[in-house]
Structure formats: C-alpha cells, structure tokens
Amino acid sequence: MPAPLRIAVIHTGDELLLGLQLNRHLLYLGEQFVRHGVQIDQAIVVGDSIAAITTAFHRAWAEANIVITTGGLGPTLDDNTKEAVAEALGLSLDYDLDIEANIAQHLAKEGQTLNDLGKKQCYKPSGFETLKNPVGTAPGLWFTQNNRHLILLPGPTQELQAIFEDSVLPRLKQAGLLENKPSFLSFKTAGIPEVELAALLKPLLDSHAGLGVAYCAHLDQVDVRLHPGPSNLSWAQLEKILETCQKALGEDFLGVGDISLPQNVLQLLQGKTASLSVAESCTGGLLAHTLTDIPGASKHFAGGVVCYNNDMKIELLGVPEALLLQHGAVSAEVAVAMAAGVAERFSTPYALSTTGFAGPEGGSAEMPVGTVFIGYYAPTGIWARRLYFPQSRRIIKERATYAALDWIRRELLTENPN
Amino acid sequence: MPAPLRIAVIHTGDELLLGLQLNRHLLYLGEQFVRHGVQIDQAIVVGDSIAAITTAFHRAWAEANIVITTGGLGPTLDDNTKEAVAEALGLSLDYDLDIEANIAQHLAKEGQTLNDLGKKQCYKPSGFETLKNPVGTAPGLWFTQNNRHLILLPGPTQELQAIFEDSVLPRLKQAGLLENKPSFLSFKTAGIPEVELAALLKPLLDSHAGLGVAYCAHLDQVDVRLHPGPSNLSWAQLEKILETCQKALGEDFLGVGDISLPQNVLQLLQGKTASLSVAESCTGGLLAHTLTDIPGASKHFAGGVVCYNNDMKIELLGVPEALLLQHGAVSAEVAVAMAAGVAERFSTPYALSTTGFAGPEGGSAEMPVGTVFIGYYAPTGIWARRLYFPQSRRIIKERATYAALDWIRRELLTENPN
Numbered sequence: 001m002p003a004p005l006r007i008a009v010i011h012t013g014d015e016l017l018l019g020l021q022l023n024r025h026l027l028y029l030g031e032q033f034v035r036h037g038v039q040i041d042q043a044i045v046v047g048d049s050i051a052a053i054t055t056a057f058h059r060a061w062a063e064a065n066i067v068i069t070t071g072g073l074g075p076t077l078d079d080n081t082k083e084a085v086a087e088a089l090g091l092s093l094d095y096d097l098d099i100e101a102n103i104a105q106h107l108a109k110e111g112q113t114l115n116d117l118g119k120k121q122c123y124k125p126s127g128f129e130t131l132k133n134p135v136g137t138a139p140g141l142w143f144t145q146n147n148r149h150l151i152l153l154p155g156p157t158q159e160l161q162a163i164f165e166d167s168v169l170p171r172l173k174q175a176g177l178l179e180n181k182p183s184f185l186s187f188k189t190a191g192i193p194e195v196e197l198a199a200l201l202k203p204l205l206d207s208h209a210g211l212g213v214a215y216c217a218h219l220d221q222v223d224v225r226l227h228p229g230p231s232n233l234s235w236a237q238l239e240k241i242l243e244t245c246q247k248a249l250g251e252d253f254l255g256v257g258d259i260s261l262p263q264n265v266l267q268l269l270q271g272k273t274a275s276l277s278v279a280e281s282c283t284g285g286l287l288a289h290t291l292t293d294i295p296g297a298s299k300h301f302a303g304g305v306v307c308y309n310n311d312m313k314i315e316l317l318g319v320p321e322a323l324l325l326q327h328g329a330v331s332a333e334v335a336v337a338m339a340a341g342v343a344e345r346f347s348t349p350y351a352l353s354t355t356g357f358a359g360p361e362g363g364s365a366e367m368p369v370g371t372v373f374i375g376y377y378a379p380t381g382i383w384a385r386r387l388y389f390p391q392s393r394r395i396i397k398e399r400a401t402y403a404a405l406d407w408i409r410r411e412l413l414t415e416n417p418n
Numbered sequence: 419m420p421a422p423l424r425i426a427v428i429h430t431g432d433e434l435l436l437g438l439q440l441n442r443h444l445l446y447l448g449e450q451f452v453r454h455g456v457q458i459d460q461a462i463v464v465g466d467s468i469a470a471i472t473t474a475f476h477r478a479w480a481e482a483n484i485v486i487t488t489g490g491l492g493p494t495l496d497d498n499t500k501e502a503v504a505e506a507l508g509l510s511l512d513y514d515l516d517i518e519a520n521i522a523q524h525l526a527k528e529g530q531t532l533n534d535l536g537k538k539q540c541y542k543p544s545g546f547e548t549l550k551n552p553v554g555t556a557p558g559l560w561f562t563q564n565n566r567h568l569i570l571l572p573g574p575t576q577e578l579q580a581i582f583e584d585s586v587l588p589r590l591k592q593a594g595l596l597e598n599k600p601s602f603l604s605f606k607t608a609g610i611p612e613v614e615l616a617a618l619l620k621p622l623l624d625s626h627a628g629l630g631v632a633y634c635a636h637l638d639q640v641d642v643r644l645h646p647g648p649s650n651l652s653w654a655q656l657e658k659i660l661e662t663c664q665k666a667l668g669e670d671f672l673g674v675g676d677i678s679l680p681q682n683v684l685q686l687l688q689g690k691t692a693s694l695s696v697a698e699s700c701t702g703g704l705l706a707h708t709l710t711d712i713p714g715a716s717k718h719f720a721g722g723v724v725c726y727n728n729d730m731k732i733e734l735l736g737v738p739e740a741l742l743l744q745h746g747a748v749s750a751e752v753a754v755a756m757a758a759g760v761a762e763r764f765s766t767p768y769a770l771s772t773t774g775f776a777g778p779e780g781g782s783a784e785m786p787v788g789t790v791f792i793g794y795y796a797p798t799g800i801w802a803r804r805l806y807f808p809q810s811r812r813i814i815k816e817r818a819t820y821a822a823l824d825w826i827r828r829e830l831l832t833e834n835p836n
Contacts, residue, residue, distance in 0.1 A: 280706075307764075
C-alpha cells in the first residue's frame with residue numbers, strides 16, 4: 001500500500017452550497033472507509049461549474065492516491081463532472097455503446113426508452129472503465145494512473161451506494177488498499193456529560209502510552225473512539241481497554257460500535273420477551289417512529305397513541321378527567337396516567353409516555369416551553385419525571401424521546417430478572 | 419462590495435470524515451447566505467490536525483473575501499482552529515480576561531465553575547474581535563485584513579447559529595456585503611418526475627433569455643430555482659415567470675420558497691377550519707412526527723394511533739375482525755377501515771392511514787416488501803390506494819408518509835369549499 005494512503009472526496013452540486021441539501025454522501029463514504037481501516041483525508045464541496053470542479057480536481061489529484069467524485073454524471077446541463085475531469089486530464093469524451101445498451105436495458109424494465117437527453121450519460125472519458133449501476137442509469141467510472149485511482153460516482157444515494165459496494169470496495173481490496181479491521185474501536189455512552197466522562201476515563205486510558213482517544217458529543221450521548229495510535233496497540237488490547245471502560249461506566253455504558261439507543265432498548269425487551277407501548281403528547285410520534293425504524297421492532301413494540309387534546313387522553317388512554325382539571329395536561333400525574341393507560345390498552349408490561357410544552361407557543365412562568373414530563377410504566381410500578389430542555393421545538397422532541405428511551409434502558413438493565 | 423464576492427467555509431472535525439456526523443453547518447450557512455443574495459463558493463472539510471487546518475486556511479484566505487471556520491474552538495486537545503489560524507497569520511495567542519469573565523458568568527448560571535481545561539477557551543489570536551456566545555462558552559472570533567474577513571465559529575449547532583444570527587449577519591450587512599433579496603426564487607413541485615417537469619416547463623422558460631434555471635430532485639419532490647442569470651432579470655420578472663409555471667403545473671405545484679408538504683397540508687386544513695387524525699401501521703409514527711414538527715400543528719392535527727398488531731386495529735380503531743381475516747392486515751379494505759376508525763375515534767373530518775410491509779422481513783410473492791396501502795377519509799367519502807416502494811425500511815416509511823400527505827393535499831385543493 002502506498003504510504004501514506006490519502007483519500008480525497010470531491011462533492012459536486014450547487015444544492016450542497018445553497019442550503020438545499022445535506023451532504024449524506026460524506027457520512028456514508030467516511031463510514032465505509034473507516035470499516036476497512038482507512039480514513040478520508042479531506043472533502044471538498046463545489047458547485048456544478050466546470051471551472052470549480054476542474055480546480056478542485058487538479059488539487060486533489062496532485063495530493064491524494066484515491067480521488068472520489070460524487071454527483072454530476074446525470075443527463076442535465078448542470079451535470080459536468082465527466083467533462084471537467086476529461087478536460088483536466090486531457091482526455092476525449094467518447095460515446096460508449098456498452099453503456100448505451102445497459103441504460104436502455106434498465107429503462108426498458110421501467111417501460112421507458114433512452115431519449116436524446118439521456119444519451120449524455122453514454123459518454124465516458126477515454127481510458128476510463130465502467131462500473132455497472134445496478135439501480136439506475138449513469139454508471140460509475142474508474143481510472144488508474146501512476147498508482148493513483150480516480151472514481152466517479154453518480155449523485156443519487158441508492159446508485160452511489162450500490163456501485164460503491166458492488167464495484168469500488170472489491171477493487172480497492174484487490175489492489176491491497178484496504179485493511180481487514182476497522183480504523184478504531186468505539187463505544188457509546190448515555191447520560192454523562194463529556195467533561196465528566198473524560199475525567200472518569202482519564203486514569204484508565206492514560207496508562208496506555210500511545211493509545212489514541214477521541215470523544216464525539218451528541219445531544220445527550222457521547223461516543224468514545226479508541227485508536228491503535230502511534231504505539232500500534234493490537235485489536236485485542238483495544239478490546240481489553242474497552243472492557244475496563246465499560247466496567248467503570250456501569251449503566252452509563254450504552255454499547256459497543258454503532259448500536260443505537262432504540263436498538264438497545266428493543267434488545268433488552270427481547271431478553272425479557274416483553275413488549276412496550278407508548279403514549280405521546282409533546283413528542284408527537286417521534287418516540288414511536290424512532291423505535292419502528294429498527295428492523296424487527298414489531299416483535300417488541302406493540303404501538304402507541306399520539307394525543308394532543310384532553311378529550312383523547314380521557315377517551316383513548318383512560319386518563320381521569322379530574323387529574324387533567326386538577327393538575328393540567330402537562331404534569332407528573334397525567335404522565336403517569338398516560339403510561340398506565342396505554343399499557344392497559346395495548347396489554348404491554350412496559351410503557352412510556354411524554355407530555356410537555358414543545359413550543360414555540362404555550363407554557364407558563366412555572367412551566368416554560370421546554371418543560372416535559374415523561375412517564376414510565378413497568379410490572380414493578382409507575383413513575384414520572386420532570387425535565388427541562390430550553391431549546392427549539394425539534395430539539396425538545398428529540399431530547400424528550402431520548403430521555404424516555406434512556407430511562408427504560410436503565411430500568412431494564414437493573415431490574416431483577418423475571 | 420468587492421466583486422466577485424467569494425465565500426469559503428472550512429469545516430473542522432475528524433467526526434465529519436469518519437462517518438460519525440453529518441455536516442449540518444454547511445446546510446445552515448448555505449441557506450443563510452442565499453437568503454441574503456450571496457452564495458458559498460466552496461466548502462472544505464478537514465480533520466482536527468493543525469497541519470490540515472493550516473493548509474486549508476492558507477488556500478481559502480488567498481482566494482476568498484469571506485472565510486468562515488466551524489468547530490475546533492472547544493476546551494479539549496483536539497480543538498485546534500485558533501492555534502492553526504494564529505500560526506498561519508503569524509499572530510500570538512493571548513489570554514483574554516473579558517472572555518474569561520463571560521465564560522465564568524455563563525457557567526455560573528448552570529452551577530459550574532471554570533476549570534483549567536476550560537481556560538483554553540479564553541485565548542484569542544491578537545487583533546481578533548470577540549463575538550459573544552449567548553448560549554455556550556467558546557465565543558466566536560472575527561478578524562479583518564485587507565478587506566477580507568475571517569470568522570471563527572464554534573461547532574455546537576446552537577452556539578454557531580446564535581452567534582451567526584446575533585453577530586455575523588449584522589456585521590456583514592453593515593459592511594455592505596449582503597443583498598436585500600435572496601439569490602433566487604424557488605418553488606416546489608410534488609408527484610411529477612424531473613424529466614417530465616423539465617419538458618413541461620421548457621417552452622415557458624426558454625423564452626426568457628438569460629434566465630437561470632436549476633432542478634433539485636428529492637424522493638418524490640422536485641424543487642425548481644429561478645436565478646436572475648446573466649441578463650439580470652428583476653425580482654418582479656422572476657415572480658411573473660413563477661406564476662406562469664404555477665398555472666402550467668396545476669396540482670403538481672406545491673408552493674413557493676421553502677414551504678414543506680406537512681406545512682402546506684396544515685395550512686389547507688386551517689383554510690377549512692378542519693382537523694386530521696392518522697392511523698399508522700407501516701409508517702410507525704413517522705406520519706404523526708412529520709406533522710407535529712410544524713409549530714402550531716396541534717390546532718389542526720388531533721393525533722393518531724400507531725398499531726402493528728391486529729388486536730389493536732380491532733380494539734382501538736374498530737377494524738372488523740372479519741376484514742382482517744378475509745383480506746389480511748395489508749389490504750385496501752383494512753386501510754379504509756383504519757382511516758374511518760381513527761376519524762371516528764378522534765372526531766376529525768379527515769383522516770389518513772398506512773398499512774404495508776416495510777421490511778426487511780415479511781411480505782409475499784403477490785405483496786413483496788415495499789407494498790403499502792394508504793387510506794384517505796374525508797366528509798365526501800373513503801378511499802384506499804396501493805403503492806409499491808421497492809426500497810429500504812426507512813425509505814419505505816418516508817415515501818409512504820409523503821404519499822399520504824400528498825394525497826390529502828391534492829384532495830383539499832380540489833374539494834368543493836365547504
């Protein structure tokens with residue numbers, strides 16, 4: 001492998017610079033490379049103009065061993081990546097009959113034919129190889145020169161990912177450019193702030209000279225990465241260090257790798273062959289959505305009710321009207337009644353509930369926007385807890401969802417086995 | 419204003435390159451600039467190392483009039499932006515007592531004190547001005563040299579956005595670097611593929627010489643941007659062109675600017691002073707979540723039920739057991755019964771329902787994973803429709819949610835006024 005391996009990615013597309021689209025390709029490619037022990041060195045985001053792409057390409061091609069471009073291979077006038085790259089490398093763009101045949105075949109499946117606009121996608125710079133696009137029209141393209149590799153990928157997410165996994169990864173492996181293990185070992189924590197976490201782990205980690213440690217904080221979760229570092233610790237050593245961290249962290253340890261909180265909750269429920277239902281007010285469906293994003297969720301998530309108004313809380317969840325009148329809909333009492341009500345309705349041993357002021361309107365001096373009560377129902381009892389997230393509507397929904405899931409996670413972890 | 423104005427953004431953070439975090443800052447900054455008539459020219463994503471930041475900074479500073487960095491102003495060892503910039507500009511890093519006082523004041527509110535680690539945030543390159551951070555510790559920093567501006571922003575989203583809006587925008591306006599109108603006029607369409615849309619609009623748009631047109635396709639939605647272009651069309655002319663497009667598109671026209679589909683649905687319901695409820699199976703809460711993300715949703719969205727299993731469909735939604743036995747849970751009949759049931763439960767004149775196979779398991783030869791039925795209930799009747807999205811679980815949920823919302827949007831648009 002050429003040392004050091006340097007990977008540069010050029011993302012093209014005006015929409016990425018005009019605040020119209022998130023760059024999900026960088027997240028995807030970064031994750032793919034890290035899984036194979038290598039890392040992206042730099043990413044450059046430019047618009048659709050040939051000049052901008054050409055400048056970015058010249059730099060990347062001079063500095064990196066692997067250059068990947070995303071976008072700009074489609075049929076419209078602002079698709080310019082092939083044109084820019086061919087110009088920069090001094091190559092002609094040739095019409096390719098094999099590409100034409102593949103595109104025509106793909107379109108036929110959808111009952112369409114190749115029109116003049118679409119023919120733009122049949123050109124490729126001379127000397128480039130074609131990477132088959134199994135789910136769309138524009139193929140990926142591959143070019144090697146002086147041990148450097150240039151890979152052109154189309155912009156639609158599904159097409160980019162299919163070509164990357166079907167063609168790019170196998171070729172990079174064959175060229176000996178990837179490792180057999182990930183770049184680092186990582187674990188997730190929950191409910192402990194970054195500074196406290198770092199202080200807690202410092203004595204455990206400092207004793208391993210040369211170990212690389214990095215923290216990444218999200219809303220209420222901090223991820224920790226352990227890199228082999230300059231002293232090149234073995235994978236087994238990293239795993240041993242991780243074990244020590246897990247012991248020290250106790251309940252604050254969420255899991256190894258990219259396990260998510262809802263995944264973890266569903267696994268813990270599976271361990272008890274138990275199921276969960278949810279009653280949502282201020283989270284408005286996000287709690288159910290977060291759980292149902294996990295494949296197989298239906299085995300341990302029975303469902304839920306989203307109800308904003310009091311009548312529905314009374315009718316659908318059996319919340320006593322007297323409670324609503326006496327304590328208000330945003331109260332510990334109502335959170336408890338909602339959790340108990342939905343557990344009964346769905347016949348689940350466990351339930352979660354949320355009620356609060358997500359804003360921007362509503363709330364009061366004693367209970368400003370951001371005040372949330374979450375309720376937890378289990379075979380052993382019912383509880384409610386008051387939280388405060390002085391933030392935007394969306395963040396309040398996310399943090400309340402996270403807090404509810406983290407609560408049941410901790411309870412399921414420590415509960416006596418049934 | 420220096421012509422041409424060139425804006426470069428440098429995003430720092432290993433997590434952006436390691437597949438651990440989406441770069442939401444570029445989306446935000448791009449949108450902010452476009453609203454003020456200017457555009458980001460280029461964005462560069464680098465890791466945390468001083469060397470990588472310094473190289474990226476040298477290039478950007480040589481080419482752009484405005485350089486913005488995001489991230490790397492925090493207290494930990496991998497926060498290196500100030501260090502890299504000071505080195506590149508040959509400036510010293512000085513301890514600043516005003517910054518210290520501001521940070522201490524902020525921490526006191528949360529019952530914390532400034533520790534040695536936190537003091538790293540009190541240093542600033544000499545000659546830099548401080549931009550107050552109203553929601554966190556690390557301040558933003560501003561430096562001007564030869565009519566070029568360098569702006570350092572902290573990585574946490576809330577802090578970056580607060581400083582940008584409180585301090586950066588006002589200063590850029592004062593310096594005459596922003597316009598009074600957005601860069602372009604845009605509108606959204608729904609339910610029409612990009613190639614058909616482009617073909618439909620071509621004769622309308624080609625007659626305006628020099629008009630800039632760009633398309634951006636999402637899952638089932640295409641956005642169209644109209645730029646003043648080289649012939650510098652006036653805003654009024656752009657608005658007139660947009661009107662022509664709207665007429666030609668009919669129902670496929672969703673709205674002007676960044677209005678979203680759920681926003682549009684809630685507005686149409688408001689126009690009828692009517693409300694909506696939802697019964698979700700395969701979308702698992704995403705439909706409710708999408709609606710409740712809109713501020714004020716509770717006025718026209720009553721709530722919903724997420725139910726995966728048949729018992730709950732029978733008990734909570736009153737779906738007849740015979741229907742489930744005869745047609746199965748994934749059927750037009752059950753979609754209709756779910757929509758009618760939830761409308762009755764929540765006493766809403768309108769309702770939507772979803773039932774389908776989101777995968778990865780389930781489905782059959784006749785109804786593979788991706789088969790979804792959506793139901794629509796209105797004062798004028800009940801209908802169901804069969805759709806097929808041969809994609810991943812998450813995309814199936816999103817497209818089914820989108821299809822349901824687009825259905826009610828079209829019906830509300832064309833329904834007789836009540």
